[in-house]
Amino acid sequence: MSAIQRCSKLFSNNLCRTIINIEIRSSISDYKSFAGSRPKKVKNRFDPPEWFVPKKAYNYFDNLTPSNRDFLKEVAYDRYITNRESPLVDEPIKRNTWNPCTKRTGVLGVKIGVLPQWTKDGTKLFTTLVQIIDNHVIRYVPPEDYKQSSAATLYMKNRNYGSVVVGALSCYPTSFTKSYVNLFNEAGVPPKRKLTRFLVTPDAAIEPGTPLTAKHFNVGDYVDVQARTIGHGFQGVVKRWGFKGGPKSHGATKWHRRPGTIASGGRTGLIYKGKKMPGKMGNRWRNHRGLKIWRINYKYNVLYLTGPATPGPTHSYIRIYDTILPNLKKEMTSKEVHPPMPTAYPEDFSEGLPEEVFDDELFQFNDPTLMYNLDEK
Amino acid sequence: MSVFRRALIASNIRNLECYCGVQKRFSNTLFDGTLEKHRRSELSHDREKTESFPPFEAPKDYKKKYPDFLPNADWKKRDRITEKLERKDMLRRRAVLNIPEFYPGSILAITVSDPYAPGKYNRFVGICIAKNGNGLRTSFTLRNVVDNIGVEILYELYNPTIQKVEVLKLEKRLDEELYYLRDCDPKYSTFNFNMEPVQHPPGAPIPVNDIVLKIGPRPWNQKWHRQNLKGVEGLDEHLREVEKKLAEKTAEPWEKYDIMKTYRNSIHEEESERILSEVYEKNLHNQKLKENRKPLKMD
Amino acid sequence: MAGRFIPELLFKRQFGTTPLLNEIRKMARLRVVDNSILGRQAELEGKPAKCIHVYNKNGVGTIGDKVLVAIKGQKKRAFLVGVRQKQKAMVPRFDSNNIVLIEDSGQPTGTRIRVPIPSLLRGKKGEFSKILACATKFV
Numbered sequence: 001m002s003a004i005q006r007c008s009k010l011f012s013n014n015l016c017r018t019i020i021n022i023e024i025r026s027s028i029s030d031y032k033s034f035a036g037s038r039p040k041k042v043k044n045r046f047d048p049p050e051w052f053v054p055k056k057a058y059n060y061f062d063n064l065t066p067s068n069r070d071f072l073k074e075v076a077y078d079r080y081i082t083n084r085e086s087p088l089v090d091e092p093i094k095r096n097t098w099n100p101c102t103k104r105t106g107v108l109g110v111k112i113g114v115l116p117q118w119t120k121d122g123t124k125l126f127t128t129l130v131q132i133i134d135n136h137v138i139r140y141v142p143p144e145d146y147k148q149s150s151a152a153t154l155y156m157k158n159r160n161y162g163s164v165v166v167g168a169l170s171c172y173p174t175s176f177t178k179s180y181v182n183l184f185n186e187a188g189v190p191p192k193r194k195l196t197r198f199l200v201t202p203d204a205a206i207e208p209g210t211p212l213t214a215k216h217f218n219v220g221d222y223v224d225v226q227a228r229t230i231g232h233g234f235q236g237v238v239k240r241w242g243f244k245g246g247p248k249s250h251g252a253t254k255w256h257r258r259p260g261t262i263a264s265g266g267r268t269g270l271i272y273k274g275k276k277m278p279g280k281m282g283n284r285w286r287n288h289r290g291l292k293i294w295r296i297n298y299k300y301n302v303l304y305l306t307g308p309a310t311p312g313p314t315h316s317y318i319r320i321y322d323t324i325l326p327n328l329k330k331e332m333t334s335k336e337v338h339p340p341m342p343t344a345y346p347e348d349f350s351e352g353l354p355e356e357v358f359d360d361e362l363f364q365f366n367d368p369t370l371m372y373n374l375d376e377k
Numbered sequence: 378m379s380v381f382r383r384a385l386i387a388s389n390i391r392n393l394e395c396y397c398g399v400q401k402r403f404s405n406t407l408f409d410g411t412l413e414k415h416r417r418s419e420l421s422h423d424r425e426k427t428e429s430f431p432p433f434e435a436p437k438d439y440k441k442k443y444p445d446f447l448p449n450a451d452w453k454k455r456d457r458i459t460e461k462l463e464r465k466d467m468l469r470r471r472a473v474l475n476i477p478e479f480y481p482g483s484i485l486a487i488t489v490s491d492p493y494a495p496g497k498y499n500r501f502v503g504i505c506i507a508k509n510g511n512g513l514r515t516s517f518t519l520r521n522v523v524d525n526i527g528v529e530i531l532y533e534l535y536n537p538t539i540q541k542v543e544v545l546k547l548e549k550r551l552d553e554e555l556y557y558l559r560d561c562d563p564k565y566s567t568f569n570f571n572m573e574p575v576q577h578p579p580g581a582p583i584p585v586n587d588i589v590l591k592i593g594p595r596p597w598n599q600k601w602h603r604q605n606l607k608g609v610e611g612l613d614e615h616l617r618e619v620e621k622k623l624a625e626k627t628a629e630p631w632e633k634y635d636i637m638k639t640y641r642n643s644i645h646e647e648e649s650e651r652i653l654s655e656v657y658e659k660n661l662h663n664q665k666l667k668e669n670r671k672p673l674k675m676d
Numbered sequence: 677m678a679g680r681f682i683p684e685l686l687f688k689r690q691f692g693t694t695p696l697l698n699e700i701r702k703m704a705r706l707r708v709v710d711n712s713i714l715g716r717q718a719e720l721e722g723k724p725a726k727c728i729h730v731y732n733k734n735g736v737g738t739i740g741d742k743v744l745v746a747i748k749g750q751k752k753r754a755f756l757v758g759v760r761q762k763q764k765a766m767v768p769r770f771d772s773n774n775i776v777l778i779e780d781s782g783q784p785t786g787t788r789i790r791v792p793i794p795s796l797l798r799g800k801k802g803e804f805s806k807i808l809a810c811a812t813k814f815v
Contacts, residue, residue: 073419076420077420081419114454116513118536129458134422169407172420302462315407369539372490523792526771528815531767
């Protein structure tokens with residue numbers, strides 16, 4: 001065995017961050033024993049679920065020399081890029097055709113910014129730019145197996161959905177725990193910073209280890225977006241729910257931004273569930289449906305989506321997948337070119353790709369100035 | 378406190394702190410540093426290729442000539458690739474339409490495609506009151522007094538319906554924003570639509586019009602006495618003692634010494650040089666293309 | 677006592693105030709811009725037309741909206757032809773809120789409009805075509 005092969009084996013066994021005296025298992029009591037506290041019978045509100053695999057439990061400072069650190073990076077590069085072992089599959093996964101009932105994988109992007117664009121009528125519209133950096137499929141679980149897993153809810157169990165785990169932003173394995181890195185063995189892919197799951201129909205089954213890029217989508221298609229909104233922290237009732245507060249003068253004593261009465265007094269004797277009160281505002285999952293892809297830049301893997309108001313601040317994660325809205329799906333079916341199934345592979349683009357593709361209605365800045373026809377009224 | 382709980386709380390807080398802070402593992406947002414690392418990382422399958430920086434250094438007047446290429450200084454919204462793509466679009470538009478240099482105080486004539494006008498175009502002449510925004514959102518307002526009524530129109534510089542931008546008179550004024558023209562004598566805002574363009578020799582310094590106007594009677598559109606304007610005078614006559622005292626009280630004379638404020642609202646010199654050299658390279662490239670085009674043979 | 681304390685309160689507390697919006701609502705004074713006798717007389721007397729109602733889903737009028745106006749003790753309909761409010765790009769903003777008086781039949785009261793009109797009104801059909809016929813200049 002060569003030195004590099006030996007080292008990469010070491011990698012998978014020992015050199016990943018192992019916590020001394022602890023092996024992370026699914027049971028909560030073992031997880032807690034590091035802290036020195038006795039195992040609790042009642043699950044704490046902030047305890048992780050049983051299937052959770054923590055990425056890093058604590059900061060472990062190893063005093064590596066710079067040359068050793070570089071060597072570890074080289075080993076990682078050789079393992080994942082140069083000597084990439086293709087995951088053994090009996091048969092290559094079949095590529096089916098798209099129909100409006102299929103659900104393909106989505107993609108995990110990063111919101112980059114907002115730019116104005118113009119249509120060929122001259123109307124201005126704002127577009128959010130989303131970059132799809134370094135996405136890989138990490139795991140595919142067919143519907144039969146997924147239904148039995150503890151993660152599946154009743155909704156998922158009643159429908160025939162498989163699950164695809166997609167990861168974004170590769171990192172060096174030295175910064176993660178052994179068990180986390182082992183999640184990526186099946187895919188043969190460096191461990192990812194962020195993981196997400198998409199529910200998928202079995203005809204859109206995809207091989208673990210396939211890279212996902214902006215080619216997964218076509219220009220003019222519609223897309224749903226899921227992201228965490230901007231977090232505003234603990235906010236009062238005026239900002240959070242839009243209450244009017246109280247008068248600012250006229251003798252109002254300490255009642256300028258308070259909610260006022262919260263219940264009807266003695267009648268019911270209780271405050272209703274869901275009463276609007278101060279609390280943490282923002283940082284919630286929100287869906288924006290039916291966003292059109294106006295433009296795709298294949299060089300940087302950037303999508304231009306309608307609207308300036310995609311949830312989340314700049315440089316936050318975004319889940320993007322095909323629309324579920326029926327009317328827009330109809331539009332997509334009536335087109336000639338359907339979304340690539342299960343995703344776009346390099347062999348589809350053997351002729352080469354342009355750097356950028358625009359929607360028909362979008363004004364390209366290379367074009368001459370927009371002028372209205374003299375014949376039209 | 379359990380590790381998971383700490384992590385949950387950390388993810389609730391918006392971690393947009395310093396550029397060189399530690400990227401929190403479970404947070405929803407990425408630092409600029411981490412994002413850039415990942416874009417150029419060896420381990421990514423669609424790794425961004427390192428660009429060669431343009432070899433030419435842009436001339437010093439480019440910063441004033443092309444201020445719209447410099448991005449918004451708000452670091453929370455900045456991203457290298459968004460700015461790059463924006464600049465590409467801007468340069469493409471500039472290759473089609475000649476956008477000359479102008480400042481607030483210059484007199485412009487703009488021709489815009491209008492679907493409702495006969496001939497499908499509309500021409501407006503006016504003095505540039507303000508120039509705002511950067512990138513594709515750059516906009517400017519033109520003011521003119523037409524038939525004894527003041528008219529102001531806001532134009533977006535990169536709007537594709539703009540057919541022509543002519544600078545009839547290139548000059549600057551003592552202020553960056555001339556909104557006070559609304560309250561001055563209308564003769565200072567009147568400009569003839571058929572005005573002859575005043576030639577400006579290329580390379581010459583931009584003339585500064587030192588004119589100081591007398592403000593009209595109250596009511597005013599804004600509180601001119603609180604704005605440190607140099608192009609207006611005669612404000613004290615119209616003010617009451619109370620108002621003058623209030624103006625002194627609310628004044629912030631230390632603002633001009635606030636170095637951090639100017640630093641936060643400006644783009645770093647090195648970065649702006651790099652951006653402008655890109656523009657310079659593109660301009661040279663366009664010039665070469667023009668020179669290389671062979672003239673038509675007229676037989 | 678209260679009158680002496682309130683100004684101090686104003687400076688201590690942070691008051692959120694909107695900038696001047698220049699919206700046209702009820703009670704807004706409007707300038708008649710055609711050559712009708714009514715409009716001219718009202719201007720000379722110093723009692724300009726006052727908006728009583730805006731024919732709109734929300735009570736704020738913009739360029740092209742119909743408005744009910746009280747002039748010299750009578751009620752008259754009018755069209756807003758120029759507005760002081762901040763506008764979107766390419767739409768002109770005027771230094772005064774201009775109206776053109778209209779009869780109940782839809783015929784404009786005056787024969788000529790002595791002020792430039794925004795060009796986008798040319799796209800409007802129906803009652804506007806008669807007003808556009810009186811216009812002298814478009815901006």
